Amino acid sequence: MTATATRRRAVHPVDEVLPPSKLAIYGFQHVLAFYAGAVIVPILLASSLKLSTEQLIHLINADLFTCGIASIIQSIGFWKVGVRLPLLQGVTFTAVSPMISIGLAAGGGVNGLLTIYGSVLVAGLVTLAIAPLFGKLVRFFPPVVTGSVITIIGLSLLPVAAGDAVTSANGKSDPTSVRNLCYAIGTVLLIVALQRIFRGFIATVAVLIGLVIGTVVAWSMGDAHFGSVGSSSWVGVTTPFHFGAPKFAVAACISMIIVMLITAVETTGDVFATAEIVDKRVDSSDVTRALRADGLATMIGGVLNSFPYTCFAENVGLVRLTRVKSRYVVATAGAFMIVLGLLPKAAAIVAGIPTPVLGGAGLAMFATVAVVGIQTLAKVDFQDHRNVIIVATSLGLAMFVTAEPGVAQTLPQWAQVFLGSGITIGSISAFxxxxxFHHLGSGLGPAVAGRPGDLIRLEQVNRMSRADFVSTFGELFEGPTSVVERAYDQRPFSTTHDLRRSFQEALFASDPGERTALLNAYPPLGEPATDEAHAASVDDQRSAGLTDLTAAERSELHELTSTYAERFGMPLVLCVRGETSVPTLMAHGWERLANSPAQEQAAAVVEVAKIAGHRFDRLVEDANPIPMSRTSHLRLNEASR
Structure with a gap:
């Protein structure tokens, strides 16, 4: 391998600079996916503050121009600013309601706009200043928090895409429109088909192709209109403080600072989501750089007649869907947005994409964000009931606000900032x-043994004596206690999974003599011992029906176990829980007779590990009967892997 090839392979996909043609196509795909969400904030604000059409056009151009600058800062970075991940920047929706309130309180119109810009400048400066402090909170964002936040982001955005999918050309929602449904579902199906049929470049631009073809079809049907292209100017430059000098009001500034603190939690979730997708580890310094970029971009927004900026979750799904991880693609998208901000005609062409087509693409992209969250939650120890509560509550509150957005309107203005968005309330709840549950009070961790009213928790396990540890977990194995004693030496255990793995590692670390003694301690199949020492084996065999065999089955099983013992000099050890039938179980036993003695001992030890895994699950289940009944499908049978 040449030195050049070695250097090329050493570059992480995030830092890979793609050929200009691919950068352009992938970057433009991000712009199309982003555009609708980018311009909605200026439209809502202009409508509420009663701004003129000319002022609205300037706000849209200023927004796109500043989005481009902010995205380049976040993806490329400089000094200690910018996370250097493929993250696009956009105006945070969390700020919409507070900005409208600030503007109306100041009298609306341009005067309200100037008061908004004053609060935006101050909030951006505060965010820039506190970024290092917030970055130190990363240790409070384990998978149970980040997984919840990422899942909430995806699920909360899906109704937005669904709303777009049923919005007609006149801007009104029409769920009964067959055309809207065809455009949206057709776009989804086209994206899926391209992903299934093609590989490589075509698959990575499936969203772009879906948007283009969907727009062409809608145009041919008379549902895509580009009349505004002709009436738009060729060039429109946003100048600093175009509407006048900003005005500062204490209440407005405090409100916007709160907004930025809330969006800092969302940005942290987006950073972890993107890092998960691109397989790049992030730490507190990365979160700090991302928040610095948010703060700087927000200050620039206040100067260039735009608004507060944060990482745009909408485009996280596109990164996952296309698997194009280069941050330079997002930087290219930023360059396109700067051009769109300077060329109103170009922006008008993009604005001509029918909303249902955008909604269909959004359904595909936003759902992939939720999938990333589910993948992250797969790392969570759900045998710890505290984690079940965290995920369930944060998801429940987020979906409540998402499904019933009107609940926020009945609350005071300060509370609406928190309840105005499912992403906001869900993220804060998870955190x-x-x-x-994990850092306040004197919690002893998840229950791992015992029964309600007499539970043994993880922290208590870490403080146990060796004798108590063996007494508590000795039933996982038959006979000698050497495996359990060796597991004791691996304390402290940070999670239930760590405790479970300690028994497996201790088992496979045993020497041949220990293994022989351990295997010989298991009672024969079909003839379970009735003494207390083998009570767990009695339960295991009873669960598989081995204590209630027909005469023919008992005869065949006796023949199998006798033949096995004669060949290998030890009892046949099988993990009988989970077997579909007695004949299937015996078929497995007959197959193992073909093994060599060394191979069979190894196979038998694996069966012991499976048996111990099931017994450990039952210990935890007995200690947590209600939550375990809800999460049993999430248990990991690591010994069988």
Missing amino acids: VLYLV
Whole structure:
């Protein structure tokens, strides 16, 4: 391998600079996916503050121009600013309601706009200043928090895409429109088909192709209109403080600072989501750089007649769907947005994409964000009931606000900032609940043994004597206690999974003599011992029906176990829980007679590990009967892997 090839392979996909043609196509795909969400904030604000059409056009151009600058800062970075991940920047929706309130309180119109810009400048400066402090909170964002936040982001955005999918050309929602449904579902199916049929470049631009073909079809049907292209100017430059000098109001500044603190939690979730997708580890310094970029971009927004900026979750799904990880693609998208911000005609062409087509693409992209969250939650120890509560509560609150957005309108203005978005309330809930359950008070960790009213928790296990540890977990194995004693030496255990793995590692670390003694301690199949020492084996065999065999089955099983013992000099050890039938179980036993003695001992030890895994699950289940009944499908049978 040449030195050049070695250097090329050493470059992480995030830092790979693609050929200009691919950068252009992939970057433009991000712009199309982003555009609708980018311009909606200026439209909503202009409508509420009663701004003129000319002022609205300027706000849209300023927004796109600043989005481009902010995205380049976040993806390329400089000094200690910018996370250097493929993250696009956009105006945070969390700020919409507070900005409208600030503007109306200042009298609306341009005067309200100037008061908004004053609060935006101050909030950006504060975010820039506190970024290092917030970055130190990364240790409070384990998978149970980040997985919840990422899942909430995806699920909360899906109704947005669904709303777009049923919005007609006149801007009104029409769920009964067959055309809208065809455009949206057709776009989804086209993206899926391209992903299934093609590989490589075509698959990575499936969203772009879907948007283009969907727009062409809609145009041919008379549902895509580009009349605004002709009436738009060729060039429109946004100048600093175009509407006048900003005005500062204490209440407005405090409100916007709160908004930026909330969006800092969302940005942290987006950073972890993107890092998960591109397979790049992030730490507190990365979160700090991302928040610095948010703060700087927000200050630039206040100067260039735009608004607060944060990482745009909408485009996280596109990164996952296309698997194009280069941050330079997002930087290219930023360059396109700067051009669109300077060329109103170009922006008008993009604005001509029918909303249902955008909604169909959004359904595909946003759902992939939720999938990333589910993948992250797969790392969570759900045998710890605290984690079940954190995920369930944060998801429940987020979906409540998402499904019923009107609930926020009945609350005071300060509370609407928190309840105005499912992403906001869900993210804050996950973060706060993690602190409450895992860092406040004197919690002893998840219950791992015992029964309600007499539970043994993980922290208590870490403080046990060797004798108590063996007494508590000795039933996982038959006979000698050497495996359990060796597991004891691996304390402290940080999670239930760590405790479970300790028994497996201790088992496979045993020497041949220990293994022989351990295997010989298991009672024969079909003839379970009735003494207390083998009570667990009695339960295992009873669960598989081995204590209630027909005469023919008992005869065949006796022949199998006798033949096995004669060949290998030890009892046949099988993990009988989970077997579909007695004949299937015996078929497995007959197959193992073909093994060599060394191979069979290894196979038998694996069966012991499986048996111990099931017994450990039952210990935890007995200690947590209600939550375990809900999460049993999430258990990991690591010994069988």
